[in-house]
Amino acid sequence: MKTLQFWLEYGSTYSYLSVARIGSLASARDIEIEWCPFYLLPIFTKLGMNYGPFLPYPNKMEYMWRDIERRAQRLSLPYRKPSAYPIDSLPTARIACIASTEGWCQAFTEEVFRLHWTEGKLIGTDENLDTVLVALGHDPAAMRARAQMPETKDALRRQTERAEALKIFGSPSFVVGDELFWGDDRLEEAIDWASGH
Amino acid sequence: MKTLQFWLEYGSTYSYLSVARIGSLASARDIEIEWCPFYLLPIFTKLGMNYGPFLPYPNKMEYMWRDIERRAQRLSLPYRKPSAYPIDSLPTARIACIASTEGWCQAFTEEVFRLHWTEGKLIGTDENLDTVLVALGHDPAAMRARAQMPETKDALRRQTERAEALKIFGSPSFVVGDELFWGDDRLEEAIDWASGH
Numbered sequence: 001m002k003t004l005q006f007w008l009e010y011g012s013t014y015s016y017l018s019v020a021r022i023g024s025l026a027s028a029r030d031i032e033i034e035w036c037p038f039y040l041l042p043i044f045t046k047l048g049m050n051y052g053p054f055l056p057y058p059n060k061m062e063y064m065w066r067d068i069e070r071r072a073q074r075l076s077l078p079y080r081k082p083s084a085y086p087i088d089s090l091p092t093a094r095i096a097c098i099a100s101t102e103g104w105c106q107a108f109t110e111e112v113f114r115l116h117w118t119e120g121k122l123i124g125t126d127e128n129l130d131t132v133l134v135a136l137g138h139d140p141a142a143m144r145a146r147a148q149m150p151e152t153k154d155a156l157r158r159q160t161e162r163a164e165a166l167k168i169f170g171s172p173s174f175v176v177g178d179e180l181f182w183g184d185d186r187l188e189e190a191i192d193w194a195s196g197h
Numbered sequence: 198m199k200t201l202q203f204w205l206e207y208g209s210t211y212s213y214l215s216v217a218r219i220g221s222l223a224s225a226r227d228i229e230i231e232w233c234p235f236y237l238l239p240i241f242t243k244l245g246m247n248y249g250p251f252l253p254y255p256n257k258m259e260y261m262w263r264d265i266e267r268r269a270q271r272l273s274l275p276y277r278k279p280s281a282y283p284i285d286s287l288p289t290a291r292i293a294c295i296a297s298t299e300g301w302c303q304a305f306t307e308e309v310f311r312l313h314w315t316e317g318k319l320i321g322t323d324e325n326l327d328t329v330l331v332a333l334g335h336d337p338a339a340m341r342a343r344a345q346m347p348e349t350k351d352a353l354r355r356q357t358e359r360a361e362a363l364k365i366f367g368s369p370s371f372v373v374g375d376e377l378f379w380g381d382d383r384l385e386e387a388i389d390w391a392s393g394h
Contacts, residue, residue: 057244059364167256185382
C-alpha cells in the first residue's frame with residue numbers, strides 16, 4: 001500500500017478543506033495516510049514569516065475567507081465561518097500527537113475540525129476538545145492531563161523538528177517519498193503522486 | 198460573451214502556467230479574456246509584503262521551483278528553469294499596456310513568457326522584448342521609445358491603481374464580476390465562475 005504523510009497544523013484554515021476530504025480521497029485510491037500533527041508557529045518564527053502568509057495582510061485575509069467559503073461550496077463541504085482567528089492550537093496538537101501513536105488521529109482530527117468549521121465549537125477550546133474526546137470514548141480530564149506531561153510536549157516538539165527537516169513551511173503539507181506538496185490545492189496532485197502519478 | 202479579467206505581473210513565476218493555458222481554456226468555454234497588465238512591486242511595498250510571498254524565504258523559494266516544474270509537467274506545458282530571479286519586469290509591463298489598448302496583448306504576453314520559460318531569453322532583457330516585437334511586426338526601437346513616454350508610464354500606473362482598488366495582492370489574479378481569484382491554481386475555478394459555474 002502506498003503511503004502519504006499528511007502534515008497538519010490545527011490552527012490552519014485551509015487545512016480544513018483537506019481534513020474534510022483526504023480520508024475518502026485516499027481510501028478510494030488505496031493510499032494509507034500517515035497523520036503527522038505538528039506546531040507551525042515556531043517554524044514561521046524561525047523563517048521570519050511572522051504570523052504566516054495571511055494574518056499580517058488585511059487584503060489577503062479578506063480574500064482567504066471568501067476563497068475558503070467558495071472552495072467549500074465547490075467541493076460540497078459544509079462550511080460556517082468560525083468566530084475567531086487565530087486560535088490557540090497547542091492543546092489540540094498535543095493530544096493529536098498522542099492520538100497519532102495510538103491510531104485514532106484521523107477520527108480525532110476530522111471531528112475537531114468539523115466542530116470548528118461547521119458548528120462554531122472552536123479548536124483550542126475545552127468545549128471542542130471534550131466533545132470530541134467523549135465521542136471517541138476517552139476521558140477528557142485524563143487526556144488533558146496527559147497532554148501536559150513532558151513526554152507529550154516532547155513528542156510534539158519532535159514532530160515539529162521532523163517537519164522542519166522536511167523543509168515544511170506551511171499547512172497542510174503532503175509528503176510522498178522525496179516530494180513535498182504544500183496547500184490544500186495540491187491534495188489531488190499529492191494523491192496522484194502517491195499512487196504512482 | 199462572458200468576460201474574465203486576467204491581472205498579470207510579468208515578473209511573476211506562477212503566472213507562466215496561467216499565461217500558457219488561459220487562451221485555450223477560455224476559448225474552449227467561449228470566454229473573453231481582458232488582458233490587464235499591472236506592476237505588482239508597489240502593491241507589495243504598500244502592503245508590507247517586501248518582495249512577495251517567496252523571495253524572502255529560502256524554503257518557499259526552493260519549493261516554488263520544484264512545484265512549478267511539477268505543475269508544468271502535470272499540465273503538459275514546456276518548462277526550463279530560467280537563469281535569473283527576480284527580473285525587472287517594468288519595460289515589459291509598459292509595452293504590455295500599449296498592447297492591451299491595441300489588441301495584441303495576448304500574443305505579446307504568450308510569446309514573452311514562452312521565451313523566458315522555455316528558451317532562456319529572460320523577460321526584462323532587450324533580447325526577449327525585441328524578439329517578440331519583431332515577430333509581431335513592430336519596430337522594437339520605436340516601441341521602446343513609446344514605452345518611455347509619460348503617457349505610457351501613466352497608463353501602467355493607472356492599471357496598478359485599478360488592481361489596488363480591486364484588492365489584488367498577487368499575480369496571477371482573475372476577476373469575474375465581484376469575485377477575485379488569486380493564483381494559477383484558481384484558473385479553472387475562475388473560468389467555471391465566468392461561464393456561470
